[in-house]
Amino acid sequence: MTTLDSSKETQKNNSVDETHEDFRMFGLITFLIADGMTFAGFFAAYLTYKAVNPLPDGAIYELELPIPTLNTILLLVSSATFHKAGKALLKDKNSDSQKWLFFTAFLGIIFLICQLFEYFHLPFGLTDNLFASTFYALTGFHGLHVTLGTLMILIIAWQSRINGGRLTSQNMFPLEAVELYWHFVDGIWVVLFIILYLL
Amino acid sequence: MTISIDPQKTNNESLQPKGWLRYFSFSLDHKVIGIQYLVCGFLFYLIGGTLASAIRIELASPMSDFMPRDVYNQVLTLHGTIMIFLWIVPVVNGAFGNYLIPFYVGARDMAFPRLNAVAFWLIPPSGLMLVASYFVEGAAQAGWTAYPPLSITTPQSGQIIWILSVLLLGGSSIFGGINFIATIIKLRRPGLKLMQLPMYCWAMLGTSLLVVLSTPVLAGTLILLSFDIIANTGFFNPVLGGNVVVYQHLFWFYSHPAVYIMVLPAFGLVSEILPVHARKPLFGYTTMVFSIMGIVVLGLVVWAHHMFTSGTPPWMRLFFTIATAFIAVPTGIKFFNWVATLWGGKISINSAMLFSCGFIINFVFGGITGVALAQVPFDIHVHDTYFVVAHFHYIVYGGTVFIIFSSIYHWFPKVTGKMLNEKLGILHFTITFIGFNLCFAPQHWLGLNGMPRRVAEYDPQFQFVNQISSLGALLMAISTIPFLINVLLSMRNGKDAGDNPWNALTPEWLTSSPPPVENWEGESPLVEEPYGYGKEISEQK
Numbered sequence: 001m002t003t004l005d006s007s008k009e010t011q012k013n014n015s016v017d018e019t020h021e022d023f024r025m026f027g028l029i030t031f032l033i034a035d036g037m038t039f040a041g042f043f044a045a046y047l048t049y050k051a052v053n054p055l056p057d058g059a060i061y062e063l064e065l066p067i068p069t070l071n072t073i074l075l076l077v078s079s080a081t082f083h084k085a086g087k088a089l090l091k092d093k094n095s096d097s098q099k100w101l102f103f104t105a106f107l108g109i110i111f112l113i114c115q116l117f118e119y120f121h122l123p124f125g126l127t128d129n130l131f132a133s134t135f136y137a138l139t140g141f142h143g144l145h146v147t148l149g150t151l152m153i154l155i156i157a158w159q160s161r162i163n164g165g166r167l168t169s170q171n172m173f174p175l176e177a178v179e180l181y182w183h184f185v186d187g188i189w190v191v192l193f194i195i196l197y198l199l
Numbered sequence: 200m201t202i203s204i205d206p207q208k209t210n211n212e213s214l215q216p217k218g219w220l221r222y223f224s225f226s227l228d229h230k231v232i233g234i235q236y237l238v239c240g241f242l243f244y245l246i247g248g249t250l251a252s253a254i255r256i257e258l259a260s261p262m263s264d265f266m267p268r269d270v271y272n273q274v275l276t277l278h279g280t281i282m283i284f285l286w287i288v289p290v291v292n293g294a295f296g297n298y299l300i301p302f303y304v305g306a307r308d309m310a311f312p313r314l315n316a317v318a319f320w321l322i323p324p325s326g327l328m329l330v331a332s333y334f335v336e337g338a339a340q341a342g343w344t345a346y347p348p349l350s351i352t353t354p355q356s357g358q359i360i361w362i363l364s365v366l367l368l369g370g371s372s373i374f375g376g377i378n379f380i381a382t383i384i385k386l387r388r389p390g391l392k393l394m395q396l397p398m399y400c401w402a403m404l405g406t407s408l409l410v411v412l413s414t415p416v417l418a419g420t421l422i423l424l425s426f427d428i429i430a431n432t433g434f435f436n437p438v439l440g441g442n443v444v445v446y447q448h449l450f451w452f453y454s455h456p457a458v459y460i461m462v463l464p465a466f467g468l469v470s471e472i473l474p475v476h477a478r479k480p481l482f483g484y485t486t487m488v489f490s491i492m493g494i495v496v497l498g499l500v501v502w503a504h505h506m507f508t509s510g511t512p513p514w515m516r517l518f519f520t521i522a523t524a525f526i527a528v529p530t531g532i533k534f535f536n537w538v539a540t541l542w543g544g545k546i547s548i549n550s551a552m553l554f555s556c557g558f559i560i561n562f563v564f565g566g567i568t569g570v571a572l573a574q575v576p577f578d579i580h581v582h583d584t585y586f587v588v589a590h591f592h593y594i595v596y597g598g599t600v601f602i603i604f605s606s607i608y609h610w611f612p613k614v615t616g617k618m619l620n621e622k623l624g625i626l627h628f629t630i631t632f633i634g635f636n637l638c639f640a641p642q643h644w645l646g647l648n649g650m651p652r653r654v655a656e657y658d659p660q661f662q663f664v665n666q667i668s669s670l671g672a673l674l675m676a677i678s679t680i681p682f683l684i685n686v687l688l689s690m691r692n693g694k695d696a697g698d699n700p701w702n703a704l705t706p707e708w709l710t711s712s713p714p715p716v717e718n719w720e721g722e723s724p725l726v727e728e729p730y731g732y733g734k735e736i737s738e739q740k
Contacts, residue, residue: 023385027311030377034411041416041452045423045434045445053442126432130440133432137423 028177032184035145039188042141043195046134050199055131067118068197071111075146075186078107082153082179092169094162101157104182108150115143135196142192145185152178225320227312228716232319233298234614237607239319240290243326247281248676250274255638255672258665263655271655272340273333273357279343280361283457284368285326287599291464292410293319293375295606296403298614299471300379302707302714303397305388305723310381318374325367332360342653344454347435347446351427358428362421369414369421372460376410379403390725394488397705397729398481401488402467405495409456409463412499417453420446444509451502459498461595463491465602466533469555472602472609473537475703476552477544480730483536490529497526507575508582516575523573530566534559550624554605557632561597565590568643583653586646592639604631604682611686612700616712617693623685627678634674641668705729 085100124132156174160167167174221231222238253274257265266274297315301308309315332338339361341350350358383396383404424446426432433439435446474481481487503511503519511519537559546552568590572578581587604627611619641664646652650661657665699708706726710719728734 021385023310023381026385027314027377027381030380030411031373034373034377034415037412038415038419041419041449042423045449048445048448049442053440056440126430127439130433133426133434137426137432137434141422
């Protein structure tokens with residue numbers, strides 16, 4: 001009884017049955033607050049630039065809205081499909097859950113493809129001017145989050161396979177964690193869409 | 200939802216290395232990780248101290264004769280970065296936090312032991328990377344603040360390695376912060392209320408909140424800075440339309456709270472040490488808790504007082520002056536509480552107590568110059584002079600490092616089961632205290648008379664005072680020798696400490712020394728009054 005193996009085995013807070021509350025979600029939320037602060041720093045920098053650094057004449061662009069609007073819809077729908085996956089798993093319908101997860105990952109991949117398509121058709125490059133740099137830094141950092149999220153969804157989709165998958169209605173945490181992360185990334189995108197494209 | 204412990208999985212004890220090899224392993228034991236942090240941090244302290252000695256040797260004469268000017272810049276950058284990110288932050292948070300917090304909340308380990316081990320093992324590689332950058336094309340030269348455009352125009356490789364290293368250390372710090380918050384909030388023993396926790400828990404909770412809220416902003420800023428350096432973007436480069444002041448705002452949004460990340464845990468540790476050696480309850484527990492949280496809130500909204508000369512508009516100067524002056528209130532409350540704890544106590548004059556009292560004395564100086572620096576007219580006069588250097592070192596060396604030594608003297612018996620030699624300890628304190636004040640007190644005068652910081656050469660009229668300062672630095676370097684001898688000898692031949700040599704009441708003393716792997720043989724004790732000294736005697740009367 002002395003080996004420290006992992007958080008769930010070592011943490012016995014000495015109640016009689018040697019169990020403790022599951023605080024993995026608490027840790028994840030704390031991490032997401034930290035991650036959100038990174039974005040807050042980027043947003044603050046962008047808004048400050050907008051307020052105090054006038055751009056040269058050739059550097060004011062009307063951004064095309066159709067692709068980012070489509071992307072916003074894609075991410076919002078993917079949040080809903082992810083929620084569906086969780087519901088299905090809770091009812092022990094693993095194969096339904098897996099289908100929803102794959103569909104969510106598919107939406108994430110479409111988002112990334114649209115994002116790349118937009119990058120290739122924009123009239124400015126990374127180093128053209130301050131706005132261009134900030135634009136690519138913000139959307140790129142968010143795109144990195146979407147990429148990681150999509151990979152994690154694919155992993156849990158594999159884990160929710162019927163025979164031998166570790167993701168079951170008794171072990172929901174991996175799905176819940178990735179779901180919270182995915183909603184967080186969606187929320188960041190909505191803020192980003194508003195201040196980068198609409199403001 | 201609850202998690203139950205699977206007895207089969209906990210039975211692979213033999214996989215963990217035994218003896219001293221534990222300290223080189225990916226151990227999940229919070230006590231091992233705490234010692235890893237401490238020893239690793241101390242080795243970097245020796246490196247950073249050597250660099251500080253080099254700076255003081257250079258400044259003993261007005262000309263740059265000991266080393267070339269660009270090497271001087273590299274040395275001062277490495278000194279600052281190593282001391283802050285690899286010595287003070289990891290030791291005062293990581294080392295003592297990991298060792299003590301699980302005891303204080305009555306747990307067997309931290310909330311996320313694996314994350315904890317990952318957080319520690321990020322530190323040695325990033326530290327070595329930082330030191331090694333000197334041998335590539337020269338280390339970073341832009342100071343620990345890495346202000347652009349300086350950091351963009353100096354040689355690239357050193358600056359990029361510096362950024363990578365600080366990013367890794369920031370990641371380590373965030374992981375640690377998440378772990379401390381979860382441990383203190385979620386892992387308390389049943390029956391233990393928040394307001395019964397020892398003060399160090401509150402200090403670490405406040406510190407971890409600051410870490411989680413502000414360190415990511417620094418990470419984002421440094422990523423943008425690295426884009427400026429590598430990809431030729433213009434976020435902070437005025438030539439390309441960027442704005443250097445934005446960097447300063449984002450940087451100080453982390454780096455002012457970083458001062459509290461360095462000093463709040465020291466406040467907590469001194470609140471543990473004083474009651475034990477004065478045999479009195481900690482004065483004003485509740486006010487102490489509220490002042491810690493007050494410092495956390497105010498600490499997040501004072502950053503621009505570092506930027507009074509950066510073209511900051513008057514309304515912003517006014518706001519940040521007032522907010523900064525307000526921080527003196529909670530800090531003052533804590534200060535009076537410590538003095539009141541000592542007042543009328545049965546004080547034992549030992550090394551731990553001496554270092555804590557040294558902290559109180561030095562911290563008054565640092566605090567007063569801090570309030571002075573918050574005033575715009577005064578700050579504009581002394582900005583970027585040695586006055587700021589003196590103020591900063593009074594806080595982080597006179598404050599935090601004194602408490603690190605005090606804590607080592609206080610908890611060494613618990614960690615090793617052996618007592619440290621008191622005579623060598625008092626010698627260590629005496630040399631450190633005299634050396635420290637001799638080194639940094641004259642720098643106030645230098646700064647008021649206009650000697651700029653971070654420059655290898657200076658006006659010859661300052662030579663005599665600089666030599667006094669260098670003499671102090673020499674004493675500080677010497678003071679490490681009795682300490683090292685003391686630790687190395689006492690580990691082998693020190694007299695046995697027993698479980699509770701100080702008759703302390705906080706939970707870590709209620710187990711054996713050194714503690715067993717999961718902290719307690721049976722159930723963890725419920726300590727409702729960690730500072731109940733003198734209670735029994737007064738009740739008997």
